[in-house]
Amino acid sequence: MGGVSGFRTILFDRNGAVAHVTLNRPSVLNAYDLQMRDDLFTAFTAVRDDPTLRVVVIRGKGRAFCSGGDIREFGTAPSPVVAREVRWRRDVWGLLRGLSKLTIAAVHGHAAGSGMEIALLCDFRIAATNAVFSLPETAIGMIPGVVGTQTAPRVLGEGRALELVLAGKRIDARLALRIGLVDSVVPVEKLDPAARRLAKRLAAIDPQLAAAAKDLVVRGSDLPLDAALARERLAARRTNR
Secondary structure (H helix, E strand, O other): OEEEOOOOOEEEEEEOOEEEEEEOOHHHOOOEOHHHHHHHHHHHHHHHHOOOOOEEEEEEOOOOOEOOEOHHHHOOOOOHHHHHHHHOOOOHHHHHHOOOOEEEEEEOOEEEOHHHHHHHHOOEEEEEOOOEEEOOHHHHOOOOOOOHHHHHHHHHOHHHHHHHHOOOOOEEHHHHHHOOOOOEEEOHHHHHHHHHHHHHHHHOOOHHHHHHHHHHHHHHOOOOHHHHHHHHHHHHHHHOO
16 A cells, blocks of 8 residues: 655555545544645545546544534634635535545544535445534534535435534434435444445446446436436447447
């Protein structure tokens, strides 16, 4: 396994065709700040531009996946709105969402706010038994401004999304599995091995086939059915030659 140094808030290493991105601010439960924004932007750009990488696993170091935006940083800006706009100047989330590589979120502990939104942007989600998902922004007078109001209803439906966004509902691992928020739940000590096994299996798929299938599933849901089926037939002809 080879690692890449130079990051202050994440760890980045690779094992063959699999990249591992570990959020690395355990003292603050991996809260998302400007430095993490920049580090993730660099890491995801490297993944995007490396044709030998096929899968990305995202996880958190310490007791949690990610506790959301670092609210201490908000206090250094003129207002919370300004603080968020500064973070949006580099579109980490669009970069993650647009990756043709397959992405896995391995979630333990809290995945709150930005943490849940990172998980929602991934193609596969594995949760440890102690995982808890939430979008708490409205409780402090803010709207989830990363992707939460759009990804949550696409994954969970409007009712569940409104419970998260407006009612502040927390979703534990057992409920997350039942409603389709995660694909599987494993004991905490088995989370990393489970993510590695899935990554190895996905990395064995032809990358062009994987990218085409991902594009059909993700983009097709935004299209009328006839248009999506036409795209599917075209992709099938191209990949089945």
